[in-house]
Amino acid sequence: MILRESLRLAKKHKMYFLLPFLIMLAILALLAYQLGPGFVVAFIYAGI
Numbered sequence: 001m002i003l004r005e006s007l008r009l010a011k012k013h014k015m016y017f018l019l020p021f022l023i024m025l026a027i028l029a030l031l032a033y034q035l036g037p038g039f040v041v042a043f044i045y046a047g048i
Contacts, residue, residue, distance in 0.1 A: 003022065003026050006018075006022050007019070007022065010022065
């Protein structure tokens, strides 16, 4: 839902330069969801 609204905003205001960032953010979110919270916590504790 948030992705859909962000894409609509980018299209309405012709901010097409945001599209690659939005796509990468969606891919990273999906990857974090698939790998589980343990993988994400390891990066937080490592300070990366």
